[in-house]
Amino acid sequence: MAEYDYDLFTIGAGSGGVRASRVSAAHGAKVAVAEEYRVGGTCVIRGCVPKKMLVYGAHFAEDLEDCQKFGWTVENPTFDWVKLRDNVLGDVDRLNGLYKDTLENHGVEIIHQRARITGDHEITLADGTAITARHILIATGARPHVPQCPGNEYGITSNEAFHLDKLPERILIAGGGYIANEFAGIFNELGTHVTIVNRSDTLLRQYDEQVRDRLLQISMMKGIDFKFHAEFKEIEKTDAGCLRVSMTNHDDIEVDCVMFATGRVPNTEGLGLEQVGVELGDKGEVKVDRFSKTSVDYIYAVGDVTDRIQLTPVAIREGQAFADTVFGNEPTSVSYDHVPSAVFSHPPIxxxxxxEGEARNSLGTVKVYTSDFRPMKNVVAGRNERGLYKLVCDGENGRIVGVHMIGPDAPEIMQAAAVAVKAGLTKQDFDNTVAIHPTMAEELVLMR
Incomplete structure (x- = not known):
């Protein structure tokens, strides 16, 4: 058997790459991981973790207003963006250190260089060092997509949003997905005037129509503007330092910041994949089988760089399954059925x-149950904002095939509900469960 420098060489130290490397090493493999930036990947460094911290910070805007109805007096509250930004980035530094410690404590060598595949079982580092590995794992993630238009260099993406020197007074956010809606909620709560520009007329197209319509309604009530069927023509910098944006079907708009949230592109350029025969998809994504193996027998890929679900917990599952399959002698694949997800908008989904639409197309006979209510906290606070919970059931046997929610703490409640859906529980099982009162979650077991 040929000798190699490493049993596994991982390119990219994000959530999937870190899990795969750590578990492979625990199985006894000699592992190295190359990361040209920081350990932790999109989620920890420039994605879901710091974003959720900004969401928490933004929520205080409404809490400070609502608390007065609960008897609290808060004199002249002020907000300091730089303080929030720096505290968030400080915690990112802490997490980056923890991820590095985790790898090193399991004997994984971290190489802080860019790496590319240059031959059969061969990787070359940026400094010219050539390394061989029995298996290679691609875990380089994805990056924000920037639309092509004159002046697009004046815009930012979610990457830069965490590092702004100050809050813009007016921001235009391009896109209708979860990143656009999450940052729209953050900036709006912190006092920025937000305009969302979307090339179609649909927000969050993968979510249930009733739920996404409710978010649109609430967002407009909160003061967020929407411009649909709009595509960029040009972005110009004015003499006053503002940005003038021209688009189809709408008048020009002047803002202080343009943020692109128009999807993500797999990071496969410059890795040498095509040269060794790794098959890529139309968008540059690495094509893999159910065991994360590419078209080249010894090369695997996990996470956002592939053509599967772009979610951190999914990448972690894929990394674990890869390690167990290749080094643990336990062939394991990931199930992509009933994967829960959330949008940390204001309120969250x-x-x-x-x-409901998917169920009707797939099952034919469907029963739908909804609860449309105003959370108790909103009632006392005088906030006219309603939650919506929805159960989609197979009409033949009552099995719950979908749960959809918008309202305070919906993602926290959904984690438990997802277990029930994954287990194939029925509406009757929910009905048989005693409610916890008074809670919002009890609505799930009280629908009739």
Missing amino acids: AAVGMT
Whole structure:
């Protein structure tokens, strides 16, 4: 058997790459991981973790207003963006250190260089060092997509949003997905005037229609503007230092910041994949089988760089399954059925399983149950904002095939509900469960 420098060489130290490397090493493999930036990947460094911290910070804007109805007096509250930004980035530094410690404590060598595949079982580092590995794992993630238009260099993406020197007074956010809606909620709560520009007329197209319509309604009520069927023509910098944006079907708009949230592109350029025969998809994604193996027998890929679900917990599952399959002698694949997800908008959305439309197209006979209510806290606070919970059931046997929610703490509640859907529980099982009162979650077991 040929000798190699490493049993596994991982390119990219994000959530999937770190899990795969750590578990492979625990199985006894000699592992190295190359990361040209920081350990932790999109989620920890420039994605879901710091974003959620900004969401928490933004929520205080409404809490400070609502608390007065609960008897609290808060004199002249002020907000310091730089303080929030620096505290968030400080915690990112802490997490980056923890991820590095985790790898090193398991004997994984971290190489802080860019790496590319240059031959059969061969990787070359940026400094010219050539390394061989029995197996290679691609875990380089994805990056924000920037639309092509004159002046697009004046815009930012979610990467730069965490590092702004100050809050813009007016921001235009391009896109209709979860990143656009999450940052729209953050900036709006912190006092920025937000305009969302979307090339279609649909927000969050993968979510249930009733739930996404409710978010649109609430967002407009909160003061967020929407411009649909709009595509960029040009972005110009004015003499006053503002940005003038021209688009189709709408008048020009002047803002202080343009943020692109128009999807993500797999990071496969410059890795040498095509040269060794790794098959890529139309968008540059690495094509893999159910065991994360590419078209080249010894090269695997996990996470956002592939053509599967772009979620951190999914990448972690894929990394674990890869390590168990290749080094643990336990062939394991990941199930992509009933994967729960959330949008940390204001208020948040959470979902698992089929939407009502998908269920009707797939099952034919469907029963739908909804609860449309105003959370108790909103009633006392005088906030006219309603939550919506929805159960989608197979009409033949009552099995719950989808749960959809918008309202405070919806993602926290959904995690438990997702277990029930994954387990194949029925509406009757929910009905048989005693409610916890008074809670919002009890609505899930009280629908009739």
